[in-house]
Every structure is written in C-alpha cells, then in structure tokens.
Amino acid sequence: MEISYPAEAEAFRTRIRSFIESNLPEGWAGIGALDEHEQEAFVAQWRQALADNNLLAVSWPVEYGGGGLSDIEQVVLAEELTRAGLPEGTENDTLGIKLLGNTLIALGTAEQKAEFLPKILSGEHVWCQGFSEPEAGSDLAGLRLKAVQDGDEWVVNGQKTWTSSGSSANWIFAIARTDPTVVKHRGLSFLLIPMDQPGVEVRPIVNAAGYTAFNDVYFTDARTKVVNMVGGVGDGWKVANTLLGFERGIRATTDAIRFGREVGELYELAQARGVDDDPFIRRELAWCHARVHAMRARGLRMLTQLLEGTGSPVSGSYSKAIWSQFFQRYTEVATQILGPAALAPRGQGNAGLLTVAHVGTENSSKRWVDEMLYGRAATVYGGSLQIQKNIIGEAAHGLPREPRLDGGAFQDITAAK
Amino acid sequence: MYFDYDEDQNEFRSVLRQLLAQYADIDRVRAVAETGRIDSDLWAVLCSEMAAPALHLDEEIGGAGFSLVETAILAQELGRTLAPVPLVATAVATEAITLLGSEAQIEAELGPILAGKRIVTTPFVALADVAGAVQADAAGALTGDLDFVPHAIDADAILVGATLPGGGVGVFLVSTSANGVAIDEGDSLDLTRAGSPVQLKAAQGELLGGAAAEPEAMDRVDAIGRTLLAADMVGAARETLSIAVEYAKIRRQFNRQIGSFQGVKHLCSDASIAIELAHPVADWAAMTYGQDEFAANSVLAKYQASEALTVAASNSIQVHGGMGFTWEALPHLYFRRATALAQAYGDANANLQAIYREAATAA
Numbered sequence: 001m002e003i004s005y006p007a008e009a010e011a012f013r014t015r016i017r018s019f020i021e022s023n024l025p026e027g028w029a030g031i032g033a034l035d036e037h038e039q040e041a042f043v044a045q046w047r048q049a050l051a052d053n054n055l056l057a058v059s060w061p062v063e064y065g066g067g068g069l070s071d072i073e074q075v076v077l078a079e080e081l082t083r084a085g086l087p088e089g090t091e092n093d094t095l096g097i098k099l100l101g102n103t104l105i106a107l108g109t110a111e112q113k114a115e116f117l118p119k120i121l122s123g124e125h126v127w128c129q130g131f132s133e134p135e136a137g138s139d140l141a142g143l144r145l146k147a148v149q150d151g152d153e154w155v156v157n158g159q160k161t162w163t164s165s166g167s168s169a170n171w172i173f174a175i176a177r178t179d180p181t182v183v184k185h186r187g188l189s190f191l192l193i194p195m196d197q198p199g200v201e202v203r204p205i206v207n208a209a210g211y212t213a214f215n216d217v218y219f220t221d222a223r224t225k226v227v228n229m230v231g232g233v234g235d236g237w238k239v240a241n242t243l244l245g246f247e248r249g250i251r252a253t254t255d256a257i258r259f260g261r262e263v264g265e266l267y268e269l270a271q272a273r274g275v276d277d278d279p280f281i282r283r284e285l286a287w288c289h290a291r292v293h294a295m296r297a298r299g300l301r302m303l304t305q306l307l308e309g310t311g312s313p314v315s316g317s318y319s320k321a322i323w324s325q326f327f328q329r330y331t332e333v334a335t336q337i338l339g340p341a342a343l344a345p346r347g348q349g350n351a352g353l354l355t356v357a358h359v360g361t362e363n364s365s366k367r368w369v370d371e372m373l374y375g376r377a378a379t380v381y382g383g384s385l386q387i388q389k390n391i392i393g394e395a396a397h398g399l400p401r402e403p404r405l406d407g408g409a410f411q412d413i414t415a416a417k
Numbered sequence: 418m419y420f421d422y423d424e425d426q427n428e429f430r431s432v433l434r435q436l437l438a439q440y441a442d443i444d445r446v447r448a449v450a451e452t453g454r455i456d457s458d459l460w461a462v463l464c465s466e467m468a469a470p471a472l473h474l475d476e477e478i479g480g481a482g483f484s485l486v487e488t489a490i491l492a493q494e495l496g497r498t499l500a501p502v503p504l505v506a507t508a509v510a511t512e513a514i515t516l517l518g519s520e521a522q523i524e525a526e527l528g529p530i531l532a533g534k535r536i537v538t539t540p541f542v543a544l545a546d547v548a549g550a551v552q553a554d555a556a557g558a559l560t561g562d563l564d565f566v567p568h569a570i571d572a573d574a575i576l577v578g579a580t581l582p583g584g585g586v587g588v589f590l591v592s593t594s595a596n597g598v599a600i601d602e603g604d605s606l607d608l609t610r611a612g613s614p615v616q617l618k619a620a621q622g623e624l625l626g627g628a629a630a631e632p633e634a635m636d637r638v639d640a641i642g643r644t645l646l647a648a649d650m651v652g653a654a655r656e657t658l659s660i661a662v663e664y665a666k667i668r669r670q671f672n673r674q675i676g677s678f679q680g681v682k683h684l685c686s687d688a689s690i691a692i693e694l695a696h697p698v699a700d701w702a703a704m705t706y707g708q709d710e711f712a713a714n715s716v717l718a719k720y721q722a723s724e725a726l727t728v729a730a731s732n733s734i735q736v737h738g739g740m741g742f743t744w745e746a747l748p749h750l751y752f753r754r755a756t757a758l759a760q761a762y763g764d765a766n767a768n769l770q771a772i773y774r775e776a777a778t779a780a
Contacts, residue, residue, distance in 0.1 A: 001486055001704040005418045072418070267780055283766065286773035293717050297697035300420040307418070318693045321686075389686035390679065397662045397685055399676040 003300055009072045016055075016080045023049045030085045030360020036351065039358075047089055047123070056089060057097045057121055059250075064105055064117050071307060074250040082254040085261075085359025091165045096120045096127035100173050100192075103243040107231055116192070130160035130174030130193075130217055131240065137162075138387050140175075141185040141237060142406065142413070145219065147176035152226050154178075154191060156199070156219045162381070166202050166215030170195050173243075175236045180411040187410055188236030192228040199223065209373035211352030247382075248316045252303040255323050256296035258356045259330075263288045266330060269363050270337050284333040291326050298322075314395040317388040324378035324385060327355060331372035338365050345369035354378070420697070420704070426490060433467070433494045441500035443747065446609060449501050450750075453602075453611040455536070455571045460502045464533030467491070470507045471531045473706065478515060478523065479531050485641070485706035489648035489699065496652030499609035499750055503536055503568045505649060509642040510537035510576045513544075516634045517588050517625040526590070537576055537590065538568045538612075541642055541761035544578030544635040548586040551617060553579040558619040559591060567612035569593065569600050575615065578635065579622065585629030588638075589622030596620065607757035609750055640715035643762045644706070647699040647715070647722035650758055651692065654722070654729040657751035658688045661733040668738070675736075684736050688729035695725035713775045720768035723759050730755040 005013070023046070031039055050056040058074050060066020069077065081088055089097060101120050104113055119125040136143035145158035156176055163172070172193050179187035195202070199222030204212035231239045267285060270276040276285075302319075305311035335342045347364025350357050350371050355378065361367050379385040393399040406413050422430070440459045449456045463469035472488045474480025481487075488508060495504055507530060514526050514537075529535035540547055540563050551561030559579050566575055574590045575598075581587045591598060597620035605611040662685050665676030675681045695718075702718035705711045730752040734741035741748045759765065 001420050001422075001484075001700060003418060003420055003704075009418075264780065267777070279770075282773045283769050286769035286776065289776040290717055290720055290769070290772055291694075293701075294694040294698050294721055297420075297701040298694060300418075301697045301700075304419055304421045308421070310421070318690060321690050322694065386679070386683070389683045389690075392686040392689050393676070393682035396689060397658075399662060399665060399682050399685060400674045402677050402679065403673065 005076070006072065009076050012073050013076045013080060016077055019053060019055070020080060020084050020086065024084075030358055031087075032085070032348070032351075032358035032361030034360075039351070043087060043090055046086060047093070050089065051121065056093070057101060058088075059098060059246075060101055060105060060117075064101075064113065065121050071250060075253060075303060075306075078250050078254050079257060082257045090123075090126075090168075092126045092128060092169055095129050095165070095173075096125065099129070099243050099246050100127055102246040103230065103239065106242060107239055109227075111227060112192075112230065125171045126169045128163050128166045128169035128172050128195075128215075128217075130163055130172045132162045133159060134161055138384055139406075140240075141188070142410075143175060143177060143188070145174060145176040147178050147189060147191060149178075149226065150223075153223045154189075154226060154229065156191065156193060156222045156224065158219050160217045160219075161205070161214075163202075163215045163217050164213060166217055167204060167212075172200075172217060173230075175240050177410065178233050178236070181409050182234075183408065184406060184410040184413065185237040186234055188240070189233050190230040190236040190239035191224055192230065193219075193222060193224040197222060208376065209352075209370055211370075213352045213354070245313070248313075250306070251319075252306060253296075253299040255319070256292055256299050259295060259323070259326065260292045261359070262356050263292055263330065265357075265363055266334060266337070269334065269368070272363065273337050273339070273341070275337055275339075281333075281337060284330075284336065288326075288330045288333065291330075295322065295326070312396075314391060317383070317391040317395070320383055321385055321388045321392070327371075327378045328375040331368065331375040334368035335372050338368060341365050342369055342372075350374070354381075420700070422486075422490070426486065429487060430490050430494065433491060436462070436467070437494055437498050437500060441495075441498040443498075446499050446501065447750075450499075450608045450611070453570065453605065454501070455503055455568055456501050457571070459500060461533050463491075463502060463504075464531065468531075469502075469504055470511060470533070473508075474511065474515070474531070479527060485644065485703045486700065489645060489703040492645045492648035493652030493655075496649035496754070497656040499653065499754065501609050501611070503538060503571070505541075505642060505645045506538040506567055506572075507536070508645055509539050509541075509638060512641045513539075513576050513588050513625060513638045514590075516637060517630050519626055522623070522625060535574075536568060536572045537574045538566055538572040539576035539642075540564070540566050541646065541758075543639045543762055544588055544630070545586050545632070546578075546763075548578035548580045551577055551579040553581050553587055553589065553622065553624075554619070555582050557587075557589065557622050557624050558597070559589060559617045559622045560597075560619055561617050563615040563617070565605075565612050566600075566615045567610050569613040569615055570602060570611075577617075577622070578630070581629055583629075586632075586635065587628070588625045588630045588635065590625065591617065591620050591622040605757075607753045609754065610757065636712040639762060640702075640712040641706070643715035643719040644699070644702040644711075646758055646761050647695070647702060647718035650722035650726040650755070651696050651699050653751050653754050654688065654692045654695070654726040657726075657733040657748060658685060658692065658729045660747055660751075661685055661688070661729075661736040664737050664740070675738075681736055684732040688725070688732045691725040691728040695721040698722070713772075716762075716768055716771045716775070719762055720765060720772065723755070723761075723765060723768075726751070726755040727759060 054067045058067035058069040062068035147154045178189040199220045201218040203216045205214045345366035348362040349366040468481040471480045472483045473485040476482040597618040599616040601614040668675045698721040699718045702714040734748040740746045
C-alpha cells in the first residue's frame with residue numbers, strides 16, 4: 001500500500017498549480033474576501049479562464065469539446081481547485097456540464113449533442129434541475145409533473161421544487177409523468193425545457209438560514225419540442241438514474257481537503273474566543289481532526305478503487321452519510337466555541353452556500369451560524385440520511401426492503417388521488 | 418497510488434481463512450476460551466506455517482520480510498474469529514526487543530519467540546504509563562501492580578515499563594516464574610483474550626538495552642500494539658455485523674424478516690458506516706510502520722477502530738433481541754472484546770487528548 005500519485009499525475013498537478021497562479025489576481029485572498037458583486041464577476045472570469053485552457057468540461061471526451069482528462073487528472077484538478085478554494089465552474093455548470101452534459105453524451109441523440117453541448121460549454125444555456133416536487137422528495141418516482149404530447153411539442157403542467165440556482169438558469173431538465181397508467185417509475189420521461197417562456201415561472205424559496213439558494217418552478221402549459229426528450233417516452237427513470245450516477249464523479253479526495261481547512265479555522269476560532277484550553281472543546285476539536293483523517297484515508301481507498309475499477313455505487317451512500325453528519329457536528333462545535341456570541345451572529349455570512357465557506361471568508365460568528373443552520377439540511381438533501389442508511393443496509397448487506405404499498409398503476413396509488 | 422490490498426495480500430487472507438476455518442471455528446474457540454488459556458496448537462501452526470509473529474520483521478533477524486500490513490491482515494482475521502492466540506502481545510514484545518534490546522538479548526529472545534516456543538506478553542498499556550505503576554530498584558527488581566496482562570498464565574515472561582531510580586523509563590522482561598511475581602488467576606471480561614492481574618514484589622527483571630529507553634522508541638512499541646489491536650477490532654466488527662445481518666434476514670416477526678424494519682436495518686447500517694471509516698484508518702497506520710507519522714496514526718487507528726467495534730458489537734446484541742443476551746449466542750463475545758479493547762492504550766478520551774496534542778503541535 002502506498003499513496004504517492006503517478007509521476008504524470010504529479011506533473012499535471014504542477015501544471016495546474018502554475019495555471020492557477022497565473023490566473024489569479026495580485027494579492028488573491030480567496031473568493032470569501034470579495035463582496036457579492038465581485039464574487040459573481042470573478043466566477044464568470046474564472047470560468048472563462050478554465051474554458052480557455054480546456055479545463056471546464058474535463059469529464060467530457062475531447063470530441064465534444066471536453067478536456068478529455070483521465071480519471072486521475074480529474075482528481076488532481078479537483079484537489080488543486082479545492083485547495084485553492086476555486087470553483088470548477090458556476091453552480092449551474094455542475095448541473096449542466098457534469099450531470100446533463102455527460103448524460104447527453106451517454107444517452108442523447110446526435111442532434112441533441114450538437115445542439116446542447118456547445119451551448120452548455122459557452123454558457124449560452126444555463127441549466128437547472130427539475131426533479132423534486134412538493135409531493136415527491138425521497139419518493140422521487142412518485143412525481144406528478146405532467147407532460148402531454150400536442151403535435152410536435154410536449155405540454156408540461158405542475159411544479160418542481162428545491163431547484164438550486166433556478167433563478168440564474170434559462171433551461172431546465174425535468175422528469176415528467178407521461179403515462180399514469182403504468183407502474184410509477186415506468187411512466188416517466190426526461191425533458192429539456194426552455195425557461196424563457198410565459199408558462200415557466202420561478203419563485204425563490206427562503207430557507208431556514210434566511211437565504212434564497214433554491215426555487216420553486218411552476219409550469220403552466222409550458223412547452224418544449226418533442227426532440228427535447230432524452231431517451232424515449234417512459235425512459236425517464238433510467239435517464240435520471242444515469243444522470244445521478246455522474247453526481248458521484250471524482251470527489252473521493254476533496255472532502256478531506258475542504259473539511260480539513262474548516263477544522264483548521266475552527267481551531268483558530270477556539271483560540272480567538274479563548275476556549276482552546278477547555279478540555280471539552282479540545283475533545284471536540286480532536287474528534288473533528290480524527291474524522292478528517294478518516295475521510296482522507298477513506299478517500300484514497302475510494303480513489304484506488306475508482307482507478308482499478310473495483311469501486312461500488314453504494315460508496316456514495318457511505319460518503320453522504322459520513323460527510324453530512326460530520327458537517328452537522330463540527331458546526332455544532334462552532335456554536336459551542338462561540339457560546340453566547342452565537343445568539344447575535346455578526347460579520348460576514350456564508351453567502352447562502354450549502355457547506356463549507358469560501359476561502360477568505362472571515363472567521364465570523366455569522367459565517368459559523370450560517371454553516372450550522374445549513375448543517376441541518378445536509379442530512380436531508382441529496383438523498384436523506386435515512387434513505388442512505390436504507391441503501392447501505394440493502395445494497396451493501398442484502399437486508400430486505402420494507403413491503404411496498406405503491407405498486408400497480410400510478411393513478412391507482414391511493415396517495416396520488 | 419494504491420491504497421488497498423493487492424492480489425498477494427488477498428490470497429494471504431484467503432489462506433488464513435482456510436486455516437482458521439480448520440483451527441478456529443467458533444466451537445473450538447469457545448472450548449479453548451472455557452480454559453482461560455491460549456490455543457497452543459493453533460499458535461504453533463501459525464508460527465510454523467504462517468510465520469505469524471515474524472511477518473513484518475526483517476529477514477536478517479529471522480523475520481519473513483513482509484510489511485506490517487500482512488500482520489494486520491492476520492490480526493483482522495484473528496479478531497474476526499476471536500481465536501485466542503497472543504499475536505498482538507507478541508508483536509509488541511518483539512518490537513521492544515528489536516528496538517531496545519542489546520544484540521545478545523535480541524539473539525537470545527527473538528528466535529524462541531518467533532518459533533512459538535516462548536511466550537512473552539505485555540499489558541496493552543503505553544510503556545510510560547505502565548512505568549507509572551511499576552518501580553525498578555538499582556538492581557532491576559520491579560515492584561508494582563498491573564491491572565491486566567493478557568495471556569499471563571501461558572506466558573514465560575512479561576514486558577513492562579518501570580520507572581528507574583535515576584529517572585526515565587526502563588523496559589524490562591520479567592520471567593513469570595521469578596520470585597515476586599503473583600498472577601491473580603480468575604475470570605476475564607474478554608473470554609477470548611483472557612488474562613490476569615499481576616503483582617510484582619521485587620521481581621527481578623532484565624533491562625532491555627541496559628539503559629533508560631528513548632521516548633521515541635517506546636512510542637513505536639506502543640504504536641504497533643495500537644495498530645494491530647485496531648486491525649483486530651476491525652476484523653471483529655465486520656464479523657459481528659455480519660452475524661447481525663444474517664440474523665436480521667432469518668428472524669421473522671410480524672410476518673416479515675426483522676431486517677426489513679428500518680429501525681433494525683439502521684442498526685446494521687450505523688455499524689457498517691463506522692467500519693467503513695475505521696478500516697482505512699487502521700490500514701493507514703499499518704502502512705506507515707517505520708515512518709515518523711506511525712505513532713500518531715496508530716492513535717487515530719485505535720480510536721476509530723474502537724468506535725467501530727463498540728457500535729457494531731452493541732448493535733449486534735440489539736439486532737439479536739433476547740437471543741443477543743444469551744451466553745450461547747455470539748454477540749456477547751464481541752461485545753466483551755469491544756469493551757476490553759476500549760481500554761487498551763488509553764480509552765477514547767485519552768486517545769482524543771493525544772490526538773489534540775498532536776494536531777495542535779502540527780498546526
């Protein structure tokens with residue numbers, strides 16, 4: 001067992017570090033040190049720098065305009081960007097490039113690839129995801145967005161919720177119900193829908209932390225061309241699962257980097273608050289350190305398995321369970337450290353980000369209180385902790401599922417009435 | 418970049434499993450456990466056929482020239498089966514002898530230990546901490562009480578740290594048949610790793626290296642104990658979870674398998690997650706044997722593995738319901754192992770204190 005990366009990967013790392021250095025402004029102190037408008041401008045400019053150097057769509061094959069990087073190179077790039085606190089693109093890019101882009105490459109028609117892939121890259125199309133609904137969270141296959149064919153168009157009615165970065169998007173990929181007469185997951189189809197039309201309305205959701213990072217999207221006789229369906233009618237569940245498979249991607253080693261930085265800042269917070277000699281605070285900080293070490297070790301094992309092709313899809317469930325619970329606990333530790341100062345959060349906040357703060361964000365009470373509040377959501381989104389534990393029990397250990405009450409035609413399921 | 422078991426290591430594990438299926442099936446393990454002694458036949462076979470205590474030692478001193486990862490694999494399998502053999506204690510003893518002993522002492526001690534002919538045991542306590550309870554006089558006669566020495570009844574000698582009259586810690590070998598050594602025979606909490614309290618009253622010890630031990634050397638000795646116990650705990654955790662999962666599939670209540678109830682399922686998932694975290698940490702420590710970071714990594718490994726076995730063993734009892742609290746069923750054996758090893762080389766709080774100190778120094 002050994003953990004040094006291959007020489008070519010280290011050479012690539014050196015290239016990336018030098019790319020990063022030469023593309024950052026003088027006196028760069030992290031995105032967190034910029035104000036909101038500067039942040040937006042920086043991310044746009046940074047995206048362009050990535051695109052100019054073929055580092056934007058690194059998981060796409062070269063023939064589609066991608067970087068064609070090997071798995072280990074993608075890992076090294078992700079590590080270096082995480083270390084420097086730089087994004088891989090905009091938040092919409094995660095959905096457009098990594099998720100939808102790879103799905104179109106795998107399952108799209110030649111016309112869809114020709115039409116959409118270049119526009120994802122150029123940023124002309126900005127994508128968001130329409131999966132969850134008020135009545136369909138964990139039970140995603142029970143979704144109700146309805147699509148009915150009318151000539152050469154699909155007419156879409158219903159609502160999507162928890163659509164992240166929906167207000168900055170102009171296209172949405174959504175799963176809709178095209179046939180309620182069959183078993184629920186078989187009656188779904190995958191649609192690409194332009195948002196710039198009267199029938200699509202985006203309304204922000206104010207979350208419990210007071211930020212609007214998510215949206216409701218209302219469809220009232222919204223339309224999209226028939227050629228904008230990915231896969232055939234009834235293939236929606238399969239396409240969606242293919243898409244979600246790309247979510248895992250090359251993140252094995254970045255959690256330890258990002259969380260390691262946070263724990264370091266937690267130590268500094270404890271010192272600043274004068275509680276770093278408290279044995280209970282020390283115990284918590286040590287626990288945090290141990291957890292980061294465990295994530296690092298596990299990350300390298302997962303990376304090995306990714307490179308060797310011996311990995312398992314269930315590893316994503318372990319990852320989610322581990323990091324989301326860790327995030328909750330260390331942000332609780334932050335409030336312990338802050339003590340009564342947490343009751344009046346002041347200073348720079350965490351700008352509505354879901355997890356770790358941008359590099360350069362102040363070690364302020366508001367930053368930590370924002371993170372702590374977001375910690376409550378971490379075990380819910382992206383597959384709740386209970387769902388992940390079910391998956392672990394069933395897929396990793398073969399435990400039997402609970403008896404189901406939602407078989408048969410969707411329209412006959414009682415709850416759907 | 419390869420942080421997983423290679424083909425040879427997987428093959429080694431497979432061979433071990435075959436051997437242990439023959440010599441360490443649960444009925445035999447329990448029968449031997451009843452005696453409170455080690456399984457001498459199994460230890461003899463492991464020493465002669467698997468080079469068990471010699472795996473990670475250099476070939477020049479009679480070792481097999483493999484890495485500590487191989488020894489860790491063996492420790493995992495022994496933990497999995499709860500086979501009552503003194504692998505970990507032996508590894509700590511050989512580490513102390515090779516790091517601290519004079520050439521003559523190494524020559525005299527190592528051969529018989531590696532051949533399985535001589536049993537040298539030690540408490541699973543940091544040497545400097547043992548020295549807090551044991552004093553040596555100028556002639557090397559040791560006085561003090563040891564709360565628990567695994568395999569004491571079977572041992573020819575015990576490795577202990579003792580405070581020297583001039584200051585510092587000396588690491589001694591004390592023959593169990595020496596005057597002044599009283600072994601308090603009786604029941605052990607951990608039925609499959611039995612041991613005894615030992616009182617030393619001016620018992621003559623042999624000082625390894627004839628001088629006080631360097632703290633760094635003692636750290637390395639402690640570290641190998643922690644690392645192999647971490648491997649032991651990972652193996653045991655996986656097995657007790659596996660037993661629980663099997664039970665949850667077989668046992669029916671309310672006309673369905675109890676494992677289909679989310680509450681029961683999640684007891685298994687929680688254990689699985691804890692093991693998923695602990696296993697790579699345990700391997701990381703074994704991988705860094707001989708490096709500067711080994712001692713710090715061993716503390717992280719012991720801490721993480723202890724958490725995993727504690728969760729797995731407790732949850733395994735719970736999944737088994739009433740059966741989990743019978744003598745006859747297996748879960749209590751793993752629970753006893755978990756509770757015993759939680760105290761090895763410092764409990765969780767002590768481990769976290771050490772982790773804090775290390776992290777704060779590095780920061």
